[in-house]
Structures are given as C-alpha cells and as structure tokens.
Amino acid sequence: MSDLKNYYKSLGISEKVFDYCDAAAKKLNERFLAIDEIIEYNQLKVISAMQKNKISDYHFNTGTGYGYNDDGRDALENVYADVFHTESALVRPHITCGTHALSLALAGNLRPGDELLAPAGKPYDTLEEVIGIRPSKGSLAEYGITYRQVELKPDGTFDYDKIRQAIHKNTKLAHIQRSKGYQTRPTFSVKQIGELIAFIKSINPDIICMVDNCYGEFVETIEPSDVGADLCVGSLIKNPGGGLAPIGGYIAGKKEYVENAAYRLTTPGLGKEVGASLGVNRSFFQGLFLAPQVVGGAVKGAIFAANIYENLGFKVVPDKDESRHDIIQAVVLNSPEGVINFCKGIQAAAPVDSHVVPEPWAMPGYDSDVIMAAGAFIQGSSIELSADAPIKPPYSVYFQGGLTWYHSKFGIMMSLQKLFEANLVDL
Numbered sequence: 001m002s003d004l005k006n007y008y009k010s011l012g013i014s015e016k017v018f019d020y021c022d023a024a025a026k027k028l029n030e031r032f033l034a035i036d037e038i039i040e041y042n043q044l045k046v047i048s049a050m051q052k053n054k055i056s057d058y059h060f061n062t063g064t065g066y067g068y069n070d071d072g073r074d075a076l077e078n079v080y081a082d083v084f085h086t087e088s089a090l091v092r093p094h095i096t097c098g099t100h101a102l103s104l105a106l107a108g109n110l111r112p113g114d115e116l117l118a119p120a121g122k123p124y125d126t127l128e129e130v131i132g133i134r135p136s137k138g139s140l141a142e143y144g145i146t147y148r149q150v151e152l153k154p155d156g157t158f159d160y161d162k163i164r165q166a167i168h169k170n171t172k173l174a175h176i177q178r179s180k181g182y183q184t185r186p187t188f189s190v191k192q193i194g195e196l197i198a199f200i201k202s203i204n205p206d207i208i209c210m211v212d213n214c215y216g217e218f219v220e221t222i223e224p225s226d227v228g229a230d231l232c233v234g235s236l237i238k239n240p241g242g243g244l245a246p247i248g249g250y251i252a253g254k255k256e257y258v259e260n261a262a263y264r265l266t267t268p269g270l271g272k273e274v275g276a277s278l279g280v281n282r283s284f285f286q287g288l289f290l291a292p293q294v295v296g297g298a299v300k301g302a303i304f305a306a307n308i309y310e311n312l313g314f315k316v317v318p319d320k321d322e323s324r325h326d327i328i329q330a331v332v333l334n335s336p337e338g339v340i341n342f343c344k345g346i347q348a349a350a351p352v353d354s355h356v357v358p359e360p361w362a363m364p365g366y367d368s369d370v371i372m373a374a375g376a377f378i379q380g381s382s383i384e385l386s387a388d389a390p391i392k393p394p395y396s397v398y399f400q401g402g403l404t405w406y407h408s409k410f411g412i413m414m415s416l417q418k419l420f421e422a423n424l425v426d427l
C-alpha cells in the first residue's frame, strides 16, 4: 500500500474510497493543466500590478485615526485598479461584507427617481432588502429608487427583447450577478456578461453596468471590467482576499462611480480620503498575491467533486465537464441523510474545528432548517472549504472553496467516506 493511501487510511479514508477518488483525480490531469495556465496568467497579472505600483515594506504599515496619508491603503487600491484594469478602486476593511460593498455601489450611484434594472433575473438574497424587494429600513425603495427585473429565458439565456422593453429614460444602473449563488441557473461567463453589457450600452450608453463579481474573481483570465463593466464588486473573504484578508470588500471601476460609492462609505466631501487601514494592509496585499493560486485550487476541488458525484449517479451543477465561471459546486444528494453526511465529511476534514459535528438548525431568514460545515481561519470565509444545504427537497448541498487543492480534495474524500459509511453510495 502506498504511503499516501496509508496516511489517508490513518485519517479515516477507507481503501475503497481512496481508490475510487484516486482514479477520478488521475483522469483530471489534463483539465487541471488548463486551470494551472489560468493561475499562472493571473499570478503574473497580480505581480505586475504590484511591481507597477512599487509596493514596498512601508505599504504594510498601518494608519490610525482619520487615516490621511495612509499610503498602504492608497497603493492597495491602485493595485486593485490595475488588476481589474479600471480607473479606480475602493478596497477597505470598513466594507463589512459583499452585501455591504454592493449596497454602497448602488446607493452611491442612484438618486431618487432613478430606476435600478436587474436584466438577468433576481439578485442575491441579501440584496432583496437593500433594494427593497422585501420592505426594509433604509432600502433604496425608501429613497424613491424604483426597481425592475427581467427574468432569464427558460434556457438560462438573456431575454434581450424584454430587456429592451424594460429600459426607459430613468433606467440608471444595471445590476448583473455573475455567479448563480444559490439559484439553479448557470453562472455567466465573463464573455456572456460582456455581450449583455454591450447590448445595454447600445440602447443607452449612460446606463451604469455593475457586476456582482462574488465568487468569480480569478476563475478566468479576464474580469467583467475587461468587457465593459463600469463597476465590479465583491467580498474579500471570498476569492480576492486569498484566505488571508480578515474582512473587507472592494469596488473597482470608473473613477466617478467608485468615488460616489466612497461618499456613501464615509461621507460626502470626505470620500476616499479618510479611513485608516488599521493593520490589515499586509494581509490584503498578501492575500491578493495568493488569490490566483487559491482560487485555482478551489476550482479544481469543485471539478473533482462534480466528477466524483456525477459518476455515482447524482445530479451536479455545473456538471463534470462544464467550463467554470465561479467556485461553487452544487450536488443534489436526494435525501436529508445525504446532505447531513456530506457536510459532516467536510467538517471532519477541516484544519479548524474538525472535532465538532454540524447539525441542521432553524437559521433566521430561511424557510427550512439549514446545515453548514466550515472549519475556517476567518469566520464565515467561503473561500475556505465550506458546504451548506437547506434541509428540503431536492436536498442539494452547495460546496465551495478550500485554500489549497489538497484540502479541497481531502474534504470531498471525507464527504464520500461519510456517505459510504451511511450506506448512501455503492463503490
């Protein structure tokens, strides 16, 4: 028996599970080479942005108080702008999460009487209260900003006729979400997003096209800002933080629109000029530096999971051969026991909290019990290996992340081990 197999065995992976997974992984070598090329390209992109901005040790120092002359903060924002090929960027620990970043970009750029258009279906759940789709204190709706949504066609493509009809003189901003999030539609490729933006701009070039880029950064060699997006927005405890950023969000795009968001984050008049970085600069820089590699590892893990589970007869979204545009993998496990055991496996493979056992619970805001597995260095970080599932039909589990491919692989192997032990799969 090989050393590796023995080691896995000592960690609870049976010989059958090891052999099954090993054979599946070996078949992915060629596919993984293509991912390595994307990693390599994006690694160069990040290094060249850091070189161009002459990043030095003093940029890792911290600002305090107002944060005037916080050179590290300003240099980091210039690096982000260069990575995304935009005029400007706002990258701050004061942006508490992805929803906050999106909310700032929307509220900063919309005025009473303006209309927000979602040309590609419903945005992420947490934005419903930001927009006021579900009534909420402080929503855009309370400020007289209206909202219109165009559904995707049944085949998941853009409904260009309906989008044309939906655009009128007050349409100010189009909100396009790249990742499917927890919906069943496919994730859009950057190229598809570019086509949608070109269409919207052909009707009215002044409409601000904003992309919710969460989970998409560095999965491809281009970003939505390379294909016409005026704003790209995301969370630093997902892809671009590389697992090291302890908090934060970013908004990269046209100078005017980024500044408008900054006036919302701080205050009118102050904008980007204030906001001490409070010691996070080094982790933001270093996390961005590692992000291409980390994201590539997570994509490999997602593809590995799709291959393992599709070959066992489960429905997986995206399927095992599909091209990837975000790091999320859904696996339909058909039973509560399936998703619970899957999540137990992910938890058991974690570097942190592997000794705790996840249980379904009635989380506020959900209409069914939810189970979550995460053993992360940064609380709630979903670039780290994590899985979650609502306990309701069709019993899908959403799996993402892993700071390294080998951790992601171990997590999937452990999930399969738990399903195998519960007699839910035949190997």
Ligand SMILES: *Cc1c(COP(=O)(O)O)cnc(C)c1O
Residues within 6 Å of the ligand: 097, 098, 099, 100, 124, 126, 177, 178, 179, 180, 181, 212, 214, 215, 235
């Ligand atoms: C995670 C996510 C968000 C919101 O981010 P939070 O950090 O959880 O607030 C928004 N949109 C998409 C597509 C996401 O995946």
